[in-house]
Structures are given as C-alpha cells and as structure tokens.
Amino acid sequence: MKKINLKTNLGRISLKNPIVLASGCFGYGDEYKDLISLDDVGAVVTKTITLKPKAGNPPPRVVETASGILNSIGLANVGAEVFLKEKLPGLLKKFSTPVIVSIAGETRDEYLKLISLLNRKKIAGIELNISCPNVGKDLTIGQDEVETFGLVKAVRKKTNLPLLVKLSPNVTDIGKIAKSAEKAGADILSLVNTFSAIGIDAETGRAKLGGVLGGLSGPAIKPIALRMVWQVRKTTSLPIIGMGGIANTSDALEFIITGANAIGLGSAIFINPDLCREIIAGLKRYLSRKRIYNLDKLVGSLIV
Amino acid sequence: MLQVKARIIENKELLPETYYRLSLKTPPIARLAKPGQFVHLRVNEKIFPLLRRPFSIHSVHKENIQILYKVTGAGTGILSRRKKDELLDVIGPLGNGYRLPDKRTKVILVAGGAGVASLCFLSQRLASCPAVLIGGRSKRDILGRDKFKRLKTKIKISTEDGSLGKKGLVTDLLQELLPTLHSPLPTVIYACGPMKMLKETAKIAERHRALCYVSLEEFIVCGVGACQGCAVRTKNGYKRVCKDGPVFDSKEIIW
Numbered sequence: 216m217k218k219i220n221l222k223t224n225l226g227r228i229s230l231k232n233p234i235v236l237a238s239g240c241f242g243y244g245d246e247y248k249d250l251i252s253l254d255d256v257g258a259v260v261t262k263t264i265t266l267k268p269k270a271g272n273p274p275p276r277v278v279e280t281a282s283g284i285l286n287s288i289g290l291a292n293v294g295a296e297v298f299l300k301e302k303l304p305g306l307l308k309k310f311s312t313p314v315i316v317s318i319a320g321e322t323r324d325e326y327l328k329l330i331s332l333l334n335r336k337k338i339a340g341i342e343l344n345i346s347c348p349n350v351g352k353d354l355t356i357g358q359d360e361v362e363t364f365g366l367v368k369a370v371r372k373k374t375n376l377p378l379l380v381k382l383s384p385n386v387t388d389i390g391k392i393a394k395s396a397e398k399a400g401a402d403i404l405s406l407v408n409t410f411s412a413i414g415i416d417a418e419t420g421r422a423k424l425g426g427v428l429g430g431l432s433g434p435a436i437k438p439i440a441l442r443m444v445w446q447v448r449k450t451t452s453l454p455i456i457g458m459g460g461i462a463n464t465s466d467a468l469e470f471i472i473t474g475a476n477a478i479g480l481g482s483a484i485f486i487n488p489d490l491c492r493e494i495i496a497g498l499k500r501y502l503s504r505k506r507i508y509n510l511d512k513l514v515g516s517l518i519v
Numbered sequence: 520m521l522q523v524k525a526r527i528i529e530n531k532e533l534l535p536e537t538y539y540r541l542s543l544k545t546p547p548i549a550r551l552a553k554p555g556q557f558v559h560l561r562v563n564e565k566i567f568p569l570l571r572r573p574f575s576i577h578s579v580h581k582e583n584i585q586i587l588y589k590v591t592g593a594g595t596g597i598l599s600r601r602k603k604d605e606l607l608d609v610i611g612p613l614g615n616g617y618r619l620p621d622k623r624t625k626v627i628l629v630a631g632g633a634g635v636a637s638l639c640f641l642s643q644r645l646a647s648c649p650a651v652l653i654g655g656r657s658k659r660d661i662l663g664r665d666k667f668k669r670l671k672t673k674i675k676i677s678t679e680d681g682s683l684g685k686k687g688l689v690t691d692l693l694q695e696l697l698p699t700l701h702s703p704l705p706t707v708i709y710a711c712g713p714m715k716m717l718k719e720t721a722k723i724a725e726r727h728r729a730l731c732y733v734s735l736e737e738f739i740v741c742g743v744g745a746c747q748g749c750a751v752r753t754k755n756g757y758k759r760v761c762k763d764g765p766v767f768d769s770k771e772i773i774w
Binding site: 239240241242246247249250262270271273274275276277278279281282283284286288291433434462482484485486487488489 | 520521522561566567568569570571608610737738740741742743744745746747748749750751752756757762
C-alpha cells in the first residue's frame with residue numbers, strides 16, 4: 216500500500232499532521248495529559264494568556280445550545296509569569312510537537328510586552344488573539360481593519376517568530392480583516408473564533424450566562440465558519456488554520472478542501488478527547504480510498 | 520483518568536421515568552475510583568445532546584461502577600433508554616473526591632434526593648458513622664438506603680410532604696441531631712444534594728463548629744479542568760468544580 220502523507224506546512228512551521236488543538240480548549244496541556252498524547256497532534260495552541268492573571272467572568276460561564284456551546288469564560292488564565300514559569304517549560308520539554316502560544320492584551324503595549332517575554336522561548340509561534348468576544352469591550356481589535364493592521368504591524372517589528380492572527384467572525388467582511396493582517400506581516404491566519412451570541416432563560420427572564428453575552432462554538436457554527444475560510448482563501452495566500460465546529464473526519468476534510476492548510480479542534484475535544492486519533496485515522500482512509508495520498512494536494516481543492 | 524467504552528450491565532428503573540441505577544463494567548475506572556469522584560459520560564454518540572453529562576460514582580463493586588441518576592432533561596432521558604450490553608463512552612474517575620475522615624472523628628452523612636449517590640460510595644469506605652440523614656420531596660425521592668446497611672447505623676429520613684420520616688427538610692434533622700452528639704470527638708459532615716440544602720448545611724456546621732465537606736453540582740463541560748466553565752466563587756478566587764472539586768470545604772465557598 217502506498218504511504219499516506221499527512222504532513223502540512225504553516226509557513227515555517229512543519230506539522231506531521233493537520234490537527235491543531237485550538238486555543239482555550241486544551242488548557243495548558245497538563246489537564247488532558249492522561250487522555251491525549253500531544254505527540255499525536257500536529258500542533259498545540261495554548262490557552263490565551265494575558266500579562267496579568269485574569270479571574271474570568273462571573274458564573275454561569277457555559278450553556279449548551281442546539282448543537283453548540285455558548286461560553287463566557289472571559290479569558291480566565293494564570294497570567295504570563297506563572298505560564299512561563301510553571302506551564303510552558305513542561306510542554307516544551309515533554310513533547311516535540313510545535314507549541315504556539317496565544318496571547319491577548321488590553322492595549323497594544325500589553326501585546327508588545329508579552330511578545331518580548333516570549334521572544335527568547337523555544338516556541339513554534341505566537342498567536343494574537345484579537346477576537347475574544349468575552350472581555351467586555353464593545354469592539355475587539357479583530358473587528359476593525361485599521362486596528363488589526365496597526366497591532367499586527369507593531370508586533371511584527373518586535374518578533375521574528377511565526378506570527379498567527381486569530382480572526383473574529385463577528386465582522387461584515389472577514390476577507391478584508393485577513394488582508395489587513397497579511398499586509399501588516401502576519402504569517403498564518405487562524406479562523407474562526409466564536410460567534411458573539413446570547414442565551415435567554417424564558418422562565419426566569421434572565422440571560423443564561425453571567426457575562427450576558429457569550430461566544431458560540433460547536434457544530435452549529437460549522438457552515439458559517441466554512442464560508443469564512445472560503446472567503447479568506449480567496450483574498451490571501453497565507454496558510455490557514457481552519458476551525459469552527461469540526462467534530463469528525465468529514466468536517467475536517469471540508470475545511471481542508473475549502474482551503475485550510477490545517478484544522479483546529481476546539482469544543483469537540485471536550486466531548487471526545489480521542490477525536491484527534493479518530494480524525495487522523497479517518498484522513499488516512501480517505502486519502503487512500505481517493506488515491507490522493509498527499510494531504511497537501513487536497514488543500515483548497517474545492518470544485519466550484 | 521481514562522476514556523473507555525464501558526458495557527452496560529444493567530440500567531435499572533427505580534421509580535418509573537424518574538430514578539435509574541446504571542451499572543457499567545469498567546475495570547480500570549472501578550479500580551481507580553474514590554468516593555466523591557465522578558464520571559463524565561456521553562449518553563449517545565450523536566451531536567444531540569452535544570456535551571457529556573457528569574454523574575457521581577454511586578458504588579464500586581469489583582469491575583463495575585454504578586451511578587444513580589434522576590431524569591431531569593433530554594440527556595438523562597436518552598440515558599434512561601440505553602440497554603444492557605450497549606457501550607457508553609466514559610471518562611473517569613474525575614475530580615478530587617471526599618477527604619476521608621481521621622479515625623477520631625464522628626462522621627455524619629447528609630443527603631438530599633439523588634445526592635445520596637456519592638455518599639453511598641463514601642459509606643463503603645467508612646469504619647463507622649453515627650448518623651445518616653436522607654431527605655427528599657416525598658418518600659419516592661428517598662433512595663439508596665440499603666447501601667448504608669453495612670454501617671449498622673441509624674438512618675434518619677425527612678420528606679417535605681411528610682410521606683416518610685419526619686416532615687420537613689434534611690437540614691432540620693441535622694439541626695436537631697448536632698446538639699445531641701455529646702462527644703469529645705470532632706464532628707465531620709459530608710453533604711451532597713441541591714445547592715440550597717448545601718448552603719444551609721454549611722451554616723449549621725459552622726454554628727456547631729463542625730468540619731463540613733460539600734459536593735457541588737455544576738454544569739460541567741470538559742470535566743478535566745481545561746475549559747474553566749464550571750467556576751465557583753470561593754474565598755481563594757474562582758475554582759473549578761470539576762478539577763478543584765467537586766468536593767470543597769464548606770468554609771471555602773462564598774455561598
């Protein structure tokens with residue numbers, strides 16, 4: 216039987232397979248150590264860290280919706296200091312899988328400070344989370360072309376590490392934001408973050424989430440996420456990590472065919488940690504059955 | 520912690536369309552399980568319901584674990600219709616579990632409704648226990664009494680409608696019991712049930728200077744501490760019910 220090649224490249228980052236554990240769904244790696252071997256996946260994006268620790272939003276923080284999860288965690292995280300001292304070294308030492316660190320700041324200065332802390336680390340890249348819908352601001356950076364360009368440009372000047380930008384789906388034209396990020400020097404685009412949404416309890420007349428607004432993820436958003444990957448593929452040539460509701464092999468294939476070079480698993484990990492292995496096996500079966508053999512050939516092969 | 524496909528040994532209806540007891544064959548989880556821990560299971564392999572459901576471990580018997588559950592919505596409804604010999608995707612054991620008491624303490628178990636589940640398992644690991652208090656809405660909500668037989672202790676029951684035991688709340692029973700325990704030994708209370716009951720139990724415990732452990736119930740997504748979804752407010756900041764709990768010292772919680 217011919218060998219199946221699942222390797223994919225995200226610019227300078229080489230992945231042995233296209234599975235990326237998306238930011239926020241995998242903690243800092245240690246939480247899932249008994250259930251998922253990081254050596255099995257292509258890359259890991261750690262939970263977004265901020266300069267100072269963040270307690271997160273008041274509970275309830277999560278509700279289940281029709282084929283979706285609505286969350287308002289509010290970037291709860293240990294902060295850069297604890298992350299660098301206690302979380303990152305273990306991740307880098309134990310596994311050879313590329314580790315991408317997701318960061319968010321309230322100001323441009325905070326992003327730059329985080330970059331300077333990460334520059335000397337042996338990480339595969341930095342993902343700028345400019346699209347968390349749960350931090351209480353009216354507009355995130357990722358919802359504005361000019362803001363996106365300005366931040367990415369400023370960060371680009373400060374680091375040679377591969378730079379990923381996580382795009383918000385809560386925009387009129389995601390292609391324009393993607394183009395701004397590309398022009399400013401981004402290396403890779405991750406899309407999409409969660410959709411701004413709300414859950415209401417009719418009985419109590421209250422919002423279901425403590426933070427009122429939340430971000431929707433899960434199978435419910437997949438068709439819209441696919442459309443956005445398609446739009447971005449048409450407007451830029453940057454590598455894409457596509458995500459949004461991927462829950463099985465077919466979902467993963469759909470994103471790859473649409474134009475994603477790698478696929479992110481998020482909410483689905485909560486439901487089935489074993490999904491990484493299932494999708495890898497499923498992709499191999501598909502490529503063999505279709506006599507394609509190289510995953511790369513499938514990327515952006517959408518027939519329209 | 521492991522993810523396994525566990526075979527259903529029995530899914531017994533205890534009260535029509537309400538309470539069920541599920542037995543699963545899963546040697547590794549049965550071996551590792553400690554009282555107060557939970558399992559996170561998928562009621563089917565479909566995307567509805569999307570998320571896993573957490574259940575306290577009710578008892579462990581050789582290679583099997585049992586859970587006791589009440590049908591409260593779509594997820595538990597589907598679970599109640601699963602049949603013997605079918606497989607369920609289970610992650611467990613999860614959470615910290617009850618801290619077992621020192622020998623020189625008096626142990627009191629306080630259960631509300633299906634909250635009795637985890638206390639049954641705890642009782643399997645106790646040397647002695649002067650009192651087990653079980654409360655429920657009516658006599659049909661009083662479950663698991665037989666599991667405490669080994670302790671040869673007095674089981675006191677309360678029901679809100681007075682159909683069994685004393686009419687009232689299980690916390691009323693606790694309130695009456697504590698002053699009568701003329702003992703030089705410290706008292707430790709283990710409680711599991713609805714939030715309101717736990718809050719009241721914590722208050723009574725504090726008044727009587729008893730140590731009190733409560734097992735909290737929250738909406739749990741990942742179950743392993745990754746998603747930060749099941750946050751509970753404590754005196755040391757937000758904590759995760761799934762990983763830092765579900766059992767907490769009642770004094771730590773901001774009620």
